[in-house]
Amino acid sequence: MNIALKDMRFSMLRFALTAVGIGLLLGATMGMIGLYRGIVHEALLIINDVGADLWVVEGGRSGPFAETSAVPSSLDRRVEGVPGVAATRRFIQYNQQYDINGKSVRLAVTGIDYPKDSGSWIPLIDGRLFRSTRYEAIADQTTGLLVGDVIRLGHDDYTVVGLTKGQVDMGGDGMFFVTIPDSQAINRVLPSEAILLNRVAKGRSRMGLGDGGALAAVMVELKPNADPQLVKAQIKAWGDVEVLTKEEERSMLLDGRLWRLRVQILAFTAMTLLVAGSIIALTIYMLTLEKINQIALLKLIGARDRVIIGLIVQQALWIAVLGFSVALLISFTIYPHFPRTVLLVSEDLAGIGGALLVISLGASWFAIRRAMKVRAQEVLA
Amino acid sequence: MTAQFWPSHVVMEVRNASKTYLSGANEVRALTDMTLALKSGELTGIVGPSGSGKTTFLMIAGLLEPPTNGTVHFRDQPIANAATRLNNLRDFRRTHVGFIFQKANLIPFLTAVENVQIALEINDVRPKQAKARARELLAQFGLDHRENNYPSQLSGGEQQRVSIARALANDPVMLLADEPTAALDGSRGRQVMEVFRTLADVHRVAVCVVTHDPRWSDIFDRIVEMSDGRVVEVRPGGAMKARLQV
Ligand SMILES: Nc1ncnc2c1ncn2[C@@H]1O[C@H](COP(=O)(O)OP(=O)(O)OP(=O)(O)O)[C@@H](O)[C@H]1O
Numbered sequence: 164m165n166i167a168l169k170d171m172r173f174s175m176l177r178f179a180l181t182a183v184g185i186g187l188l189l190g191a192t193m194g195m196i197g198l199y200r201g202i203v204h205e206a207l208l209i210i211n212d213v214g215a216d217l218w219v220v221e222g223g224r225s226g227p228f229a230e231t232s233a234v235p236s237s238l239d240r241r242v243e244g245v246p247g248v249a250a251t252r253r254f255i256q257y258n259q260q261y262d263i264n265g266k267s268v269r270l271a272v273t274g275i276d277y278p279k280d281s282g283s284w285i286p287l288i289d290g291r292l293f294r295s296t297r298y299e300a301i302a303d304q305t306t307g308l309l310v311g312d313v314i315r316l317g318h319d320d321y322t323v324v325g326l327t328k329g330q331v332d333m334g335g336d337g338m339f340f341v342t343i344p345d346s347q348a349i350n351r352v353l354p355s356e357a358i359l360l361n362r363v364a365k366g367r368s369r370m371g372l373g374d375g376g377a378l379a380a381v382m383v384e385l386k387p388n389a390d391p392q393l394v395k396a397q398i399k400a401w402g403d404v405e406v407l408t409k410e411e412e413r414s415m416l417l418d419g420r421l422w423r424l425r426v427q428i429l430a431f432t433a434m435t436l437l438v439a440g441s442i443i444a445l446t447i448y449m450l451t452l453e454k455i456n457q458i459a460l461l462k463l464i465g466a467r468d469r470v471i472i473g474l475i476v477q478q479a480l481w482i483a484v485l486g487f488s489v490a491l492l493i494s495f496t497i498y499p500h501f502p503r504t505v506l507l508v509s510e511d512l513a514g515i516g517g518a519l520l521v522i523s524l525g526a527s528w529f530a531i532r533r534a535m536k537v538r539a540q541e542v543l544a
Numbered sequence: 545m546t547a548q549f550w551p552s553h554v555v556m557e558v559r560n561a562s563k564t565y566l567s568g569a570n571e572v573r574a575l576t577d578m579t580l581a582l583k584s585g586e587l588t589g590i591v592g593p594s595g596s597g598k599t600t601f602l603m604i605a606g607l608l609e610p611p612t613n614g615t616v617h618f619r620d621q622p623i624a625n626a627a628t629r630l631n632n633l634r635d636f637r638r639t640h641v642g643f644i645f646q647k648a649n650l651i652p653f654l655t656a657v658e659n660v661q662i663a664l665e666i667n668d669v670r671p672k673q674a675k676a677r678a679r680e681l682l683a684q685f686g687l688d689h690r691e692n693n694y695p696s697q698l699s700g701g702e703q704q705r706v707s708i709a710r711a712l713a714n715d716p717v718m719l720l721a722d723e724p725t726a727a728l729d730g731s732r733g734r735q736v737m738e739v740f741r742t743l744a745d746v747h748r749v750a751v752c753v754v755t756h757d758p759r760w761s762d763i764f765d766r767i768v769e770m771s772d773g774r775v776v777e778v779r780p781g782g783a784m785k786a787r788l789q790v
C-alpha cells in the first residue's frame with residue numbers, strides 16, 4: 164500500500180490545487196526566462212541569420228542596430244574590391260508606422276539586396292522569394308498581411324509575395340522585406356512633418372533622409388581563408404567608415420543597447436525564481452507539517468523511518484512533477500499567444516526542472532528532519 | 545474456563561520507575577518508584593484519580609516514554625531505562641505491543657481496512673495477505689460492511705473497534721489500553737472488554753486497561769489502584785474471584 168498516493172487521493176482537490184499553484188509559479192518563471200531569451204533572440208535574428216561576417220557602417224558609429232548609421236550607396240562597390248572579400252550586400256532597416264487597411268501597423272522595413280541576395284535565409288511559411296527588383300515584399304505574419312495583399316507605401320503599390328514567421332526586429336516589429344531600391348523609395352516619402360521634426364530634433368537627417376541613395380550598412384562575406392581582422396583593418400583605414408565583426412555587432416547590441424533591458428529582465432527573472440523557489444519549498448514543508456500528527460501516529464504503530472521518509476519524499480516529488488507538467492502545459496499553450504516571442508529553450512526548462520528537484524528534495528529534507536523529531540506520544544496530547 | 549491452568553509468565557515489568565516531566569520551569573512528578581509486572585494471560589485494570597500517573601505508567605510499560613529512574617524489563621531482560629532512545633524500540637513496539645487509546649487515532653486518509661492493513665504492512669506482511677488479515681480482523685469486530693469507509697464516515701465506536709483491530713493485527717504479546725471504552729456506550733464498551741478478556745484467555749496476551757469505569761471490575765483479573773504516582777492497592781478483580789470460587 165502506498166500511503167503517499169492514498170493521502171493524495173484522499174485530498175485530491177487540495178493536492179491538485181497545490182500542484183496547479185506551483186505550476187503557475189513555475190510557468191511564470193519559464194515565461195520570464197523565455198521572454199529574456201526571446202528578446203535576445205529577436206535582437207540578434209538578422210545578425211545571426213543574414214550571413215554577414217563584417218558590417219561596414221558610418222564612421223565613428225556602432226550601427227546599424229545599436230546606433231543609426233548612414234553610408235553612401237556606392238560603398239558596396241568600394242568594399243567589393245578589398246582583398247579577402249567574397250561578396251557584399253547592401254543593408255537598410257528602419258521602422259515605420261503605416262496604415263494598412265485602416266489599421267495602424269508598425270513595420271521594420273528591411274532592404275534585401277536582390278538579386279545578389281535572393282532572401283533565401285528568410286524562412287517562408289507561404290508564397291515565394293523575390294522575383295523582381297521592384298514592388299514585391301515578404302512580410303512577417305505579425306504584420307497581419309497575407310500573400311497577395313497589395314499595400315500602398317509612399318507613392319507605390321507593393322505586393323506581398325511571401326510570408327515569413329518569427330522575423331521581427333529588436334522592438335518586436337514585424338519585418339517587411341523589400342528590395343533595396345524599394346526600401347529607399349519608401350523611406351524617401353515620409354510625411355513632411357516627420358521630416359521636419361526629425362531634422363529639428365537631431366540636427367541631421369535620419370538614416371537615409373535627404374540622401375535618397377543612402378544605405379544603413381554594407382554587409383561583407385569573407386572568403387573562406389580570409390582573416391577578418393585584416394580585412395577590417397584595411398576597410399577601416401579609409402577613415403570614413405567603421406567596420407564591425409558579427410561578434411562585435413552582437414555584443415554591441417547585448418552589452419550596449421539592450422544592456423539595461425537585459426539586466427532588468429534578468430533581475431526580474433531572478434526575483435521570480437526566488438519567489439517561486441521559496442514558495443515551493445514552503446508548500447512542501449507545510450505539506451509535511453500538516454501531516455505531523457499522522458506521522459506521529461505512524462511512529463506509534465511502529466512504522467520505520469523509511470516509511471515516513473518515503474511518504475514525504477514521494478509527495479514532494481509528485482507535487483514537483485505535477486507542477487512542472489502544469490507549467491509546461493501553460494507555457495506551451497499560452498506563451499505562443501503573447502505579443503513578443505517567449506522562447507522556451509529546452510536547456511532552460513531542464514534547468515528549471517533541476518532547480519525544482521533540488522528545491523523539493525531540500526524542502527523534504529527539512530520536513531523529514533521535523534518529522535523525525537516528532538514523538539509518537541504527541542498524538543496522545 | 546481453562547485459562548487458569550496455563551502457566552503465565554511476566555511479559556513486561558516496570559521496576560522502581562519514576563517519571564518526572566518538566567513543564568516549564570517546574571517539575572511534575574507523574575510516577576514515584578512504581579513497580580508493576582504484566583503477565584501473559586492476565587487482564588489488569590488500572591484505576592485511580594485523574595493525574596495519578598495511569599497514562600504515564602502505560603507509556604513507560606509500552607516503551608513510549610523512558611522512565612526518569614528505574615528500568616523496564618521484557619521477559620526478565622532489561623529493555624529500557626532513562627538513557628534509552630525509544631525511537632530505537634519502534635521495531636519492538638511494532639512486533640510486540642498493541643496500543644489502544646481513548647481516541648481511535650486512525651489515519652484519516654486510509655479506509656478502515658487500510659488502517660489495519662498498514663499496521664501489518666509496516667511489519668513486512670505482503671499487501672495481499674495483509675489485506676486479507678485486515679478484513680478478517682474487521683469482520684471479527686462486526687465491521688465487514690464498513691471496511692471501505694474512511695474514519696470520518698465511522699461512528700466513534702466503529703472507529704475504536706478499527707483501532708482495536710489495528711492494535712491486534714501483529715499478534716502483540718502485550719496490549720495496553722488507555723480508557724478504551726470512554727467513547728463507547730455501555731454495550732459496546734462491554735463488547736470491547738470481552739474482547740480483551742478473550743485475548744488474555746485464549747491468546748495469552750498480557751492486557752492492561754486503564755479505566756474510570758467501575759462496571760468492568762468483574763472482568764479484570766486484578767485491579768491496580770494508583771494515587772499520586774504510586775500503586776496504593778492491588779486487589780483481585782471479578783474474574784479472579786470467580787476463578788477462586790470454582
Ligand atoms: N507530557 C507531560 N508534560 C508535563 N506533565 C505531564 C505530562 N504528561 C503527564 N503529565 C503530568 O503527570 C501527571 C500524571 O499524568 P497522567 O497522564 O499519567 O495521569 P492519568 O492518571 O492518566 O490522568 P487521567 O485520568 O486524567 O488521564 C499529571 O499531573 C500530569 O499533569
Ligand SMILES: [Mg+2]
Pocket residue numbers: 598599600722
Ligand atoms: Mg490518562
